[in-house]
Amino acid sequence: MNSPGQPLPRRDHCYALLWLVALIGCALFCMHQIRVAKPFHSNLLELLPRDERKPVIHDLSLTMASRFEDKLLVLVNAADRAQGLAQARDLQARLLASPYLVADDSGQALPSLLLHQYRPYSQQLLTPERRAWLQSHSPMALAEQRYRELFSPVALPYPFGFAEDPFNLGGYWMTGLAAHVELQEYQGFPLIERAQPWLLVTAKLTTSPFDVAVQQDVSTAIDHFRSAWPQAQILTSGMVFHAAEGTRMAKHEINTVGIGSGLGIIVLVLLVFRSAVPLLAVLLTMTSAYVLALTVSLLVFERIHLITLAFGSTLLGVAGDYVLHFLMGSQREGSGARARHELRYAMAIGALTGMGAYLLQSATPFPGLQQMAVFCAAGIAGAWLTVLALAPYYRMAPDSHRPSLVAAAMFYRLGEAVYRPFWARPKRVGAALTIVVLMAVFSLVRGGVNDAVTNLNTSPEALMASERQVQDILQQPSISRFLVVEADTPEQLLVRARLLESTLKQWNDEAKTSLRWLGLHQYLPAAAQQEQDRQLVAATLYGPEGALVLLCQKLGTPCKAPELSPQVLTPAVLDENISRFLPPLLHRDGRWYSLVTLGGNVSDAQLVELTRSLQGVTFVNQTADLSSLLGRYRLSVSEILGLTLVLLAVGLAFRYRQRGWRMLLPLAISMVLALGCAAVEGITLFHTMALLLVIGIGLDTAVVYTEVGFNAESWLASSLACMTSVLAFGLLSLSVVPVLHQFGIIILIGILSAWLLTPLFFCPRYHRPPGQ
Amino acid sequence: MMMRFLLLLTSCLLALPAWAGDDLLAALGERSRQIQSLHGQFEQQKTIAVLPTPLDSNGRFTVEQGQFVVWELLQPVQQTIRLSPAGITLETDGKAEQIGASMPKNGAETVTRIFMAVISGQWQTLRDHFAIEATGDTGKWQLTLTPRSPALASYIRQITIRGGEFTEYLAIAETNGDNTSIRLVTDKVVRSPQ
Numbered sequence: 001m002n003s004p005g006q007p008l009p010r011r012d013h014c015y016a017l018l019w020l021v022a023l024i025g026c027a028l029f030c031m032h033q034i035r036v037a038k039p040f041h042s043n044l045l046e047l048l049p050r051d052e053r054k055p056v057i058h059d060l061s062l063t064m065a066s067r068f069e070d071k072l073l074v075l076v077n078a079a080d081r082a083q084g085l086a087q088a089r090d091l092q093a094r095l096l097a098s099p100y101l102v103a104d105d106s107g108q109a110l111p112s113l114l115l116h117q118y119r120p121y122s123q124q125l126l127t128p129e130r131r132a133w134l135q136s137h138s139p140m141a142l143a144e145q146r147y148r149e150l151f152s153p154v155a156l157p158y159p160f161g162f163a164e165d166p167f168n169l170g171g172y173w174m175t176g177l178a179a180h181v182e183l184q185e186y187q188g189f190p191l192i193e194r195a196q197p198w199l200l201v202t203a204k205l206t207t208s209p210f211d212v213a214v215q216q217d218v219s220t221a222i223d224h225f226r227s228a229w230p231q232a233q234i235l236t237s238g239m240v241f242h243a244a245e246g247t248r249m250a251k252h253e254i255n256t257v258g259i260g261s262g263l264g265i266i267v268l269v270l271l272v273f274r275s276a277v278p279l280l281a282v283l284l285t286m287t288s289a290y291v292l293a294l295t296v297s298l299l300v301f302e303r304i305h306l307i308t309l310a311f312g313s314t315l316l317g318v319a320g321d322y323v324l325h326f327l328m329g330s331q332r333e334g335s336g337a338r339a340r341h342e343l344r345y346a347m348a349i350g351a352l353t354g355m356g357a358y359l360l361q362s363a364t365p366f367p368g369l370q371q372m373a374v375f376c377a378a379g380i381a382g383a384w385l386t387v388l389a390l391a392p393y394y395r396m397a398p399d400s401h402r403p404s405l406v407a408a409a410m411f412y413r414l415g416e417a418v419y420r421p422f423w424a425r426p427k428r429v430g431a432a433l434t435i436v437v438l439m440a441v442f443s444l445v446r447g448g449v450n451d452a453v454t455n456l457n458t459s460p461e462a463l464m465a466s467e468r469q470v471q472d473i474l475q476q477p478s479i480s481r482f483l484v485v486e487a488d489t490p491e492q493l494l495v496r497a498r499l500l501e502s503t504l505k506q507w508n509d510e511a512k513t514s515l516r517w518l519g520l521h522q523y524l525p526a527a528a529q530q531e532q533d534r535q536l537v538a539a540t541l542y543g544p545e546g547a548l549v550l551l552c553q554k555l556g557t558p559c560k561a562p563e564l565s566p567q568v569l570t571p572a573v574l575d576e577n578i579s580r581f582l583p584p585l586l587h588r589d590g591r592w593y594s595l596v597t598l599g600g601n602v603s604d605a606q607l608v609e610l611t612r613s614l615q616g617v618t619f620v621n622q623t624a625d626l627s628s629l630l631g632r633y634r635l636s637v638s639e640i641l642g643l644t645l646v647l648l649a650v651g652l653a654f655r656y657r658q659r660g661w662r663m664l665l666p667l668a669i670s671m672v673l674a675l676g677c678a679a680v681e682g683i684t685l686f687h688t689m690a691l692l693l694v695i696g697i698g699l700d701t702a703v704v705y706t707e708v709g710f711n712a713e714s715w716l717a718s719s720l721a722c723m724t725s726v727l728a729f730g731l732l733s734l735s736v737v738p739v740l741h742q743f744g745i746i747i748l749i750g751i752l753s754a755w756l757l758t759p760l761f762f763c764p765r766y767h768r769p770p771g772q
Numbered sequence: 773m774m775m776r777f778l779l780l781l782t783s784c785l786l787a788l789p790a791w792a793g794d795d796l797l798a799a800l801g802e803r804s805r806q807i808q809s810l811h812g813q814f815e816q817q818k819t820i821a822v823l824p825t826p827l828d829s830n831g832r833f834t835v836e837q838g839q840f841v842v843w844e845l846l847q848p849v850q851q852t853i854r855l856s857p858a859g860i861t862l863e864t865d866g867k868a869e870q871i872g873a874s875m876p877k878n879g880a881e882t883v884t885r886i887f888m889a890v891i892s893g894q895w896q897t898l899r900d901h902f903a904i905e906a907t908g909d910t911g912k913w914q915l916t917l918t919p920r921s922p923a924l925a926s927y928i929r930q931i932t933i934r935g936g937e938f939t940e941y942l943a944i945a946e947t948n949g950d951n952t953s954i955r956l957v958t959d960k961v962v963r964s965p966q
Contacts, residue, residue, distance in 0.1 A: 111923045148849045148864065150818065151829045153887040157927035161948035163822040185921045186900045557823050 012337075012392040019389035023288055026295040033298045041210030041243070041303050046367060056586060056593050057484055057620055063584040064479050064595070065239075070205045071104060072218065072238035075198040075470055078191065087232045088189050088199040091225045095203045098217035104204040111174075113578050115159050118173065121569045122165050123562060124534035125525065127176035128502075130169065131533060134540050142167070142540065143550035150555075164562050166548055167541055177523065194473050198235075205240060215244035236463070237470035246458045250306030253735055261728035262286075265320055268720055269327075274403040278327045281394060282320060285386045289319035292382030297375045307458070307739060308371040311732075312379065318354065318693075319383035320724040321700050322347055326387045327394075328717035329708075331404045336394030340387070346700075346707040349655075351384040353648065353703075354696035360640050361692050366633055369689060376693075404716070411719065412712035415759065423763040433757075437669055440676025450682025451631040453623050455738045477518055477597030480622040483607070485519070486593045487616050490571045490585065491528070493592045496616045497521035498529065500596060507602075507610055519596035520571070520583050527568040534564055595620075634685040641691055648699070656706055662761040663702035670698055670753035674746045686742040693743075694750030697725055701758050710762040722755035796906040796913060797895055803910065804893030810835040810938070811960040821949035833956070835892045837964075843891070855888045890933060890942055891956075902931070912936050 033039055074091060078084025095101050118125060126134070134142065146167055149155050156171035165171075185191060190200040207214050218240050226232065265286075269279045293312055297304055325346065329339030355377040362373035396402070422429050457464070470476070485500065487493035497519045508515050525533070541547045542561035552559040571585055579585070586593045598607070604621050611617045645668065652660035671691050678687045701718045708714050726748060733744025811834050818827040831846040840856040852863040862869050889897040895915075898904060901924060902917035917931040927947055934941040938958040945951050 109922065111926045115926055148851055150820070150827055151816070151845055151849055152851055152862075153843060153853065153884060158946060158948055158950065159927060161822070161950065162820045185924070188920050191900075555823065555825075555827065557825055559823065 008337075008392050015389045016393065019288075019386065023291060026291045030291060030294045030298060037298075037302075038208070038211055039298055039302065039304050040212070040306055040309065041208065046303065046305065054620075054625075056486075056588050057622075057625075059586060059588075060484065060584060060593060060595050061479065061482075061622055063586075064482075064597075067580065068479070069209055069239045072101075072203050072205065072240050073236070073470055073474070074201045074222075075192070075235040075237075075473060076201060077233035078186070078197045078199045081186070081197070084197070084199050085187055085189070087225075087229050087234075088201050090228065091221070091234070092189075092201045092203070094221040094225055095201070095218070098214065098221065100205060100207050100211070100214035100217055101203040102206055104202040110578065110581055113575055114174065114177070115170075117575050117578055118170065118569070119160060119164070120565050120567070121530065122160050122170040122173070123537050123564050124530040124568070125173045126169065126533045126536070127172060129176070130172045131536065134536055139540055139543075139545060139547040140550055142547035143554060146547065146551050147554050162559075166551065166559070166562065169537065192473055198473055200474070209238070209240035209243045210247075212247055215240060215247055219244050219248075235466045235470045235473070237467050237474075241463060242459045242467075245460065245463055246306060249458055249737055250309065253732070253737065253740060254306075254309055256734075257728055257731045260731045261724060264727035265724045268723055269324075272404050272407050272716065272720060273327065273331075277394070278404075281327060281390070282323050284390070285323040285383050286319045288386040289379040289382035292385075293375045293379030296378035297371060300374050301371055304375075305368060305371060307368070307737070308375055311372050311740065311743060312375045318376070318697055318725065319379060321350065321697065321721040322383045322387045324720045324724070325700075325704055325714070325717040326391060328404065328408065328713040328720075330391075330394050330396070331402045331408075332713045334396060336391040339394075340391035342708065343704075346704045347384060347387065349703045349707075350700035351380050353699050354380045357644055357692045357696045360644055361637070361689060364633060364636060364640070369633075369637075372689075380696075405712070408712040408716040411716045415715050415719075419759050419763075422760055429760055433669060437672050440672045440679075443676040444672075444679045444683065447679030447682050449631070449634065450684050451627045451634065453626045453630070455630070455684050455686065455742070456626075458737050460736075475516060475599055477516070477599045479597075481598055481604070481607075482620055483517075483596040483598065483611060484593060484618045484620055485596060485616055486591055486618075488591060490592050491526055493585070493594055493616070494521045494524060494526035495528070496614070497594065497596060498526060500611065500614055500617050503610055503614060513602055514600045515602045516599035517596050518583065518599075520585060520594050523578075523582050524569060524571060524574065527570060530568045538564060630685050634683070634688055637685060637688040637692075641688060641695075644692065644695060648695070659706055663699065663706055666754055666757040666761050667695060667698045667702065669757055670694060670750045673753045674748075674750035677749045678742065678745050681742075684738075684742055686739050687746050690743040690746035691750065693747055694754065697721075697747070697751055698754035698758070701754060702762075705758060705762040710759055710764055715759065718755065718758075722751055725751050726755075794906075796909065797899075797904060797915075799910050800893065800906075800913065801895045804895070805837070806964050807835075807893075807961060808837055808964045809960075809962045810837075810892075810958055812938075812956055812958040814954050814956050816952060816954045818953075819951045833891060837892065841888045841892050843888075853884070855884060860884050886928075890931065891939070893939060 072095075074095075076084050076088045076091060078088070092103075096103060137145070149168070156168060156175055158168050158171050159165075159174060160168075160170040186199060192198045192200060205211075205214055209215070222234075222236070225234075265282060266279060269282050273279070290312070294304075297308070325343060326336070326339055329343050330336045333339045333342055358373040358377035358380070360373075362370040362377070364370070459467075471478075483500065485493055485497045487496055498521045501517065501519065501521065504515055504517055507513065539546065542564075546561075548559065548561055571579075574582075583595050583597060604619065604624070607619045611619050645664070649660065649664055652663055656663065671694055674691065674694060675683060675687065700721070704714045704718060729744045729747040729751065731744070732740050733748045735741045735744060811832070813830065813832055815830045816828070818829075820827065829845060829847055829849070832844045834840075834842040834844075840854060843853040843855075845851045845853075850865065854861045854863070886898070886901060888894075895904065898917060901921070902919055905916045905918075907914050907916075913935060915933040917933070919925040919928050925947070929945040929947050931945070932941075932943045933939055938961075939956055941953070941955055943951065943953045
């Protein structure tokens with residue numbers, strides 16, 4: 001143990017140098033990754049676990065969601081057509097001024113792509129209506145109808161011409177595809193007539209919607225548009241708007257929590273230590289903790305959610321624990337090296353249990369949880385290692401004035417005064433605690449659980465309402481409610497989807513509902529169906545007594561039947577540029593999967609009932625599934641929590657024997673109290689996750705009290721550490737993001753309780769009533 | 773200085789046809805609005821790419837501005853098409869049917885509405901769907917319509933309309949190679965009271 005003036009051992013310099021190099025390396029790595037790989041995102045779907053029971057459904061819905069990711073839609077009210085048009089043009093110009101946005105013409109190319117794709121097969125593609133028409137009319141009637149059509153201005157588009165398609169089967173097929181949408185055009189903008197007319201402005205992102213640069217451009221364009229046209233009524237839809245909102249919110253949280261708790265910590269440290277060096281130590285430790293946390297997270301995960309970062313800001317509070325205990329210890333011992341030696345077990349046990357608690361979290365198959373766990377575990381390691389590496393450099397003259405010791409002594413007197421009556425009456429304290437715990441349990445039972453998916457939402461209600469309105473106006477299918485069709489072959493899948501469609505159609509007709517659906521089979525009939533239709537066409541239209549012969553007699557010209565394709569159109573030959581507009585077709589483990597999207601108001605129960613008897617068809621409500629998933633994880637995290645407590649009890653009993661229970665009991669009571677308070681809104685997965693954190697931080701205090709006793713320095717250090725955490729999490733509990741709020745409230749109550757309750761169990765020897 | 777003047781002059785000259793076109797279109801639109809109703813005859817010739825002989829037909833038409841358009845095919849088949857803001861009715865051999873019953877509403881409706889807008893001179897409606905190039909003057913003019921949307925462009929290549937006091941000639945070139953030309957003879961006009 002060296003004192004000022006004595007040179008430090010070589011080993012200490014080596015450690016410090018190693019630490020410095022590592023810190024600089026990590027910082028450079030982080031800066032590089034942030035600039036080049038742009039790892040931050042606000043995509044909630046990526047935080048959610050893959051549904052281990054139905055991985056294919058997870059993949060299907062991710063595929064569907066990814067199609068909407070790079071698009072943004074804005075509906076401009078065009079009740080006043082001219083003004084609506086001016087607004088739409090202005091908005092489009094503002095959006096397209098961004099280098100990250102281009103005109104979305106992918107949908108515009110679709111008609112010609114489809115025409116090209118269908119052309120060779122035009123004589124075997126029949127809509128159900130057209131098939132029924134051909135079956136129910138004589139060749140003479142068909143010829144008559146076609147003859148009239150040729151003169152009439154009320155005719156369908158005629159894409160393939162008389163030589164290839166004399167009866168315009170192609171026109172019927174193509175317009176049959178478009179029947180679901182009633183998109184008109186107005187001066188280059190799609191016009192949608194509902195209760196109000198709307199003009200649709202679209203743009204395509206050239207980068208990820210989670211890229212902050214494009215979010216900024218979009219927000220600016222919309223803001224400027226709104227100030228230029230204060231009367232304009234617009235509705236927005238697109239991942240980028242939600243992502244921008246997520247970013248804004250996360251930044252706000254990071255700033256509030258980061259700045260708030262940072263400032264609080266600075267004030268507290270200056271107040272107690274009245275010197276710049278401890279402050280520097282605190283800031284350095286927190287910075288290293290954050291940098292290491294970020295580095296490890298960037299190495300482990302490709303992308304990091306902003307919520308992880310916001311949550312990670314609370315790490316500042318946790319990291320403060322080590323350095324504050326260390327600083328107080330140094331003040332008492334007169335040297336950092338001695339304090340390090342003195343506190344080595346306390347810090348190691350605190351750090352390892354904290355990391356252990358987090359790493360247990362990362363064992364859950366919940367990507368969001370894993371990220372936060374890895375981030376915080378690495379951060380704790382960073383704080384701990386920093387204290388270990390730099391401790392010997394914190395030295396003070398043996399006779400120096402140590403204001404913190406004065407403060408500690410004063411604060412200890414206060415603490416003693418408060419706790420003395422409690423220490424004197426352990427039975428009453430026990431009874432009071434039992435009552436409080438019973439009340440908390442009562443609140444817990446009454447509050448029940450809450451697995452609603454809205455807990456995950458980061459978008460404000462107005463944005464969600466706008467999104468819903470756009471989906472409603474454009475009659476977009478729901479991406480959370482759909483039917484999954486699976487089969488052994490693509491052909492069987494298309495047959496099953498067709499069967500499903502006839503069931504839905506029959507239901508619509510009988511129940512007079514307006515259920516809408518969209519499936520691959522509508523764009524791509526089964527091969528057997530195509531062959532059957534080709535035969536029907538060949539017989540009724542092109543046979544020796546078919547409609548074409550009769551039609552040509554009427555026209556007075558000789559004409560010959562078109563050549564029918566010997567091939568069928570299969571998913572394998574479908575152009576990729578077309579298939580990305582259609583429901584996806586997935587091949588997994590020898591089976592084929594696709595989905596039929598749904599729109600309109602029909603209850604889940606009704607859809608389950610309708611599809612019950614259909615083979616290979618499953619109704620999926622992702623919102624409900626997700627909610628049950630959250631419930632399952634809530635249970636599994638609770639199990640982990642129980643396991644952690646059991647392991648801790650065993651571990652503490654092993655090291656501390658009889659004293660172990662004193663460490664665990666205040667912690668357990670704090671956890672129950674925190675849950676009791678949070679139960680008002682129903683216990684969620686995130687509440688249970690936050691309890692793991694309470695264990696980590698709360699145990700630190702108990703370990704220090706056990707290792708060095710409840711004395712002036714440990715009481716002040718614990719109080720300071722608690723204050724910093726309370727600052728960070730207290731601010732978090734005010735968050736409007738449900739997840740963060742839920743984390744915050746549990747940790748706030750949990751840590752406050754642990755801070756206040758733990759000393760009750762650590763009565764200094766000289767206060768103990770005789771016989772204890 | 774001289775250079776700048778020349779540049780200015782050139783740009784003015786370049787801008788001139790567009791200005792003239794817009795003015796002409798506005799004038800034609802104004803004239804259409806003054807007409808309350810219009811009756812006349814038409815002769816249609818449709819050339820279908822592979823058929824050696826064109827398909828000729830003729831009939832009558834009536835336009836009640838803002839109310840309805842009736843297109844009455846007399847030869848070689850009888851069919852009456854009535855278009856009003858309420859919808860499109862097709863009358864064949866005395867049987868009337870609302871469009872949408874036998875053919876997809878969406879496709880037929882767009883084509884029909886465009887056709888009727890051409891007949892009744894609703895240039896504003898047409899501008900929603902087409903880029904319109906106008907040449908000539910109100911006494912003798914020609915409009916060339918090119919579809920704005922790729923969806924429409926995959927069916928219609930171009931529409932040419934010529935006229936003097938009224939629309940006289942109309943040609944529709946389809947992408948599939950078919951051409952339709954229609955001659956219109958207006959024989960009864962009722963103008964709105966000024």
